[in-house]
Amino acid sequence: MSFAVRRLxxxxxxxxxxxxxxxxxxxxxxxxxxxxxxxxxxxxxPLYKGQRFRLKFKFGNNYPIEPPEVTFTTGLERQIxxxxxxYSNGIICLDLLSPSQGWSPVQNVESVCVSIQSMLAxxxxxxxxxxxxxxxARNTKSPKHINFVYDDPTV
Amino acid sequence: MSSSAPASRRxxxxxxxxxxxxTPDKPTPTHLDLRTLRYVxxxxxxxxxxxxxxxxxxxxxxxxxxxxxxxxxxxxLKNSETCPIDRKPITDEGLSPAPILIANMVNxxxxxxxxxxxxxxxxxxxxxxxxxxxxxxxxVQVECGVGGCKEMVRRNETSMECLHRLVxxxxxxxxxRRMDLDxxxxxxxxxxTDCPHCLTDYKRSDWKSHVQSCPEASIPCSSSVxxxxxxxxxxEMARHESTCSFVHLTPVFRRHESQISELALENRMLRRRLxxxxxxxxxxxxxxxxEEPQGPSVLDEQTYHILSEQExxxxxxxxxxxxxxxxxxxxxxxxxxxxxxxxxxxxxxRTAINGVRMQMHWLLNMRAQAPFQPMMPMMGMGVMQQQAxxxxxxxxxTQGGETVQRRHSEHQNVKL
Ligand SMILES: [Zn+2]
Ligand SMILES: [Zn+2]
Ligand SMILES: [Zn+2]
Ligand SMILES: [Zn+2]
Ligand SMILES: [Zn+2]
Ligand SMILES: [Zn+2]
Ligand SMILES: [Zn+2]
Numbered sequence: 414m415s416f417a418v419r420r421l422x423x424x425x426x427x428x429x430x431x432x433x434x435x436x437x438x439x440x441x442x443x444x445x446x447x448x449x450x451x452x453x454x455x456x457x458x459p460l461y462k463g464q465r466f467r468l469k470f471k472f473g474n475n476y477p478i479e480p481p482e483v484t485f486t487t488g489l490e491r492q493i494x495x496x497x498x499x500y501s502n503g504i505i506c507l508d509l510l511s512p513s514q515g516w517s518p519v520q521n522v523e524s525v526c527v528s529i530q531s532m533l534a535x536x537x538x539x540x541x542x543x544x545x546x547x548x549x550a551r552n553t554k555s556p557k558h559i560n561f562v563y564d565d566p567t568v
Numbered sequence: 569m570s571s572s573a574p575a576s577r578r579x580x581x582x583x584x585x586x587x588x589x590x591t592p593d594k595p596t597p598t599h600l601d602l603r604t605l606r607y608v609x610x611x612x613x614x615x616x617x618x619x620x621x622x623x624x625x626x627x628x629x630x631x632x633x634x635x636x637x638x639x640x641x642x643x644x645l646k647n648s649e650t651c652p653i654d655r656k657p658i659t660d661e662g663l664s665p666a667p668i669l670i671a672n673m674v675n676x677x678x679x680x681x682x683x684x685x686x687x688x689x690x691x692x693x694x695x696x697x698x699x700x701x702x703x704x705x706x707x708v709q710v711e712c713g714v715g716g717c718k719e720m721v722r723r724n725e726t727s728m729e730c731l732h733r734l735v736x737x738x739x740x741x742x743x744x745r746r747m748d749l750d751x752x753x754x755x756x757x758x759x760x761t762d763c764p765h766c767l768t769d770y771k772r773s774d775w776k777s778h779v780q781s782c783p784e785a786s787i788p789c790s791s792s793v794x795x796x797x798x799x800x801x802x803x804e805m806a807r808h809e810s811t812c813s814f815v816h817l818t819p820v821f822r823r824h825e826s827q828i829s830e831l832a833l834e835n836r837m838l839r840r841r842l843x844x845x846x847x848x849x850x851x852x853x854x855x856x857x858x859e860e861p862q863g864p865s866v867l868d869e870q871t872y873h874i875l876s877e878q879e880x881x882x883x884x885x886x887x888x889x890x891x892x893x894x895x896x897x898x899x900x901x902x903x904x905x906x907x908x909x910x911x912x913x914x915x916x917x918r919t920a921i922n923g924v925r926m927q928m929h930w931l932l933n934m935r936a937q938a939p940f941q942p943m944m945p946m947m948g949m950g951v952m953q954q955q956a957x958x959x960x961x962x963x964x965x966t967q968g969g970e971t972v973q974r975r976h977s978e979h980q981n982v983k984l
Contacts, residue, residue: 416620419603423621477619478643517652518644519618 417476421445424521437526440467447471450526451491454533460495461533467491468529469503470522480509480516483525497538502549506542507532600698605679608691615674619644619652623674623694627666632656635666683707765801791815846882 425442433439433450440449448470454461471482485493485503493499498506508515509528542548602625611623619640626638634653636644641663644652651658665671675695681688682697688707692700701708706724711717714730721731731747739758753759757773765784779785783803789796790805791814800808809815 414604416603419622420620427621475643478647512647517648517650517655518640519652521621 415474416478417472417474418445420477421472424523428523433523434527434530436530437523445472448522449486450522452526452530452533454530456534458534458536460536460539464494465491466494466533468526470525477518477521479512480520481522481525483507483510483529494533495539495541496533496536497540497542498532499542500545500549500552501541502552504552505529600682600701602694602697605682605694605697606684608678608680611674611677615670615677623677624666624670625674627670627674628663629666630656630658631662632658635670638663681705681707789814791818794818794821 422445428439436453436455438451440451442448450468450470451465452468453465467486467488469484469486473479473481483505485499485505487493487503493501493503500506507529509520509525510516603620603622607623615623617624617627617635617637617640619636622637624635624637627635628638628641629635630641630651632651632654634651636652641652645658645660649657649659676693678691679694679697681690681692681700683701683705686707688705690700690705706722708723709720710723710726712719712721712726712730712732714728715733717730717732719730719732729746732745734743735746735749736743737749737752737756737758739753740756741758742752742756744752753772755772757771759772760769761772761775762768763770763775763778763782763784765779765782765786770778781802784801786799787802787805789798789800789812790809791812792798794814794817796812796814798808798812
């Protein structure tokens with residue numbers, strides 16, 4: 414049993430015992446490779462009001478030393494949220510998820526969800542990142558290995 | 569065959585083991601991973617490493633006074649040389665063992681024996697668990713050791729006697745392992761047993777097949793399924809069967825049986841077709857193949873009653889929905905007709921208003937120009953034109969004098 418599996422077991426039993434913060438719900442955690450969670454944004458932000466978004470977590474063997482790969486996915490009534498740091502293919506440009514910059518092994522699934530939830534809640538711009546179409550058309554790399562430039566201090 | 573001897577020896581095995589140093593403690597190859605331990609009571613969050621979420625193992629403190637397992641912080645530093653909690657830069661030199669108090673608290677946490685799922689019920693403080701597994705746990709696989717035997721055996725099953733050595737069965741002279749001897753006796757070809765029916769001796773290996781054919785064994789008549797209650801020794805059964813009326817009737821029973829099953833099949837198919845034609849709420853019809861000609865039971869009658877009632881209701885419902893549809897059609901038609909009429913009227917009114925408006929314009933124009941222009945020819949032409957237009961549009965003809973009043977009232981009409 415790998416380090417990652419043991420840690421994820423702990424997180425899962427804590428979620429089952431204590432639940433998740435408001436607006437975050439566990440959709441699927443059948444194994445320790447990939448989990449699905451739904452998030453909702455509360456408050457009056459008209460961009461996301463009444464919508465649910467689905468996050469896909471992919472864990473490597475080295476989790477939590479290395480960050481999970483977190484992307485938005487589409488699905489039944491689930492769209493990719495409009496945000497200047499979220500590409501239309503679901504890739505999220507968030508320094509917290511970068512192995513070299515913001516990630517720390519004390520983060521966990523719940524804290525990542527909360528960060529993404531607040532990143533949506535504080536957004537007022539109904540737009541995609543600059544160069545979205547070109548990026549989406551050309552990108553084949555896994556999101557963890559893309560070197561984003563985290564230049565926006567407001568996120 | 570002293571079958572009780574090994575058992576009694578086994579009881580004393582553990583005490584023997586500790587005294588006998590003839591079998592030097594070979595270290596068990598299974599290295600115990602302390603991270604997999606299960607804790608008897610959920611550990612305090614303050615004693616858990618923020619990286620692995622388990623109680624600290626070999627706790628280490630950073631210069632910024634944060635505590636982690638030594639392995640966890642080492643892994644984390646490989647990735648990024650900052651404290652995982654406050655991101656202050658750290659290097660290996662900045663790490664020191666956590667206060668002894670913390671180490672003692674996590675070491676005293678009580679854990680289950682790692683062999684709990686195999687049966688060990690011991691719970692020990694964490695720092696003693698390695699000793700328990702190495703020295704005393706009865707569920708650890710150890711080498712048998714007797715006479716250099718390399719077979720693995722559970723520690724609480726070791727004994728002075730090696731159970732793995734081959735012994736000769738004293739009855740058939742076959743070689744079997746000591747521990748398998750009891751099982752061997754059940755099928756040993758060298759032991760003979762008396763058949764309980766004919767009291768003759770049979771070898772154990774042949775015994776099972778003999779019982780299947782022993783002439784003294786009691787067996788039921790071959791027509792017992794059709795109701796013959798006779799049970800006789802096998803040798804007398806042939807005589808009974810030659811006179812048994814059940815046996816004579818067996819072909820008839822068989823034929824009936826096959827017919828019934830055919831009918832049941834047909835019935836099922838018909839019912840399925842019926843269901844397709846009249847889809848109905850599925851009712852559990854479990855006994856479709858027991859349609860034998862016997863009076864319907866009380867339950868059946870009730871079911872039929874309910875079914876016929878349901879059928880009535882269904883036809884009623886069908887009728888009702890048909891008339892509903894008809895009614896709706898009628899309403900729709902009526903509505904459309906009405907709507908058309910209203911529309912036509914509205915078009916007519918709009919035309920009329922237009923006519924009136926034009927006339928009014930013309931009148932106003934005329935009045936404005938009156939002082940400068942000769943009146944009669946213009947007016948005559950204008951009226952003619954307007955009249956022609958109004959007639960062509962199917963509106964009402966109106967004369968100049970009343971125009972202003974009419975316009976007002978017609979405007980109101982349109983609004984309605
Ligand atoms: Zn720190
Ligand atoms: Zn740890
Ligand atoms: Zn044990
Ligand atoms: Zn042995
Ligand atoms: Zn034998
Ligand atoms: Zn016999
Ligand atoms: Zn009979």
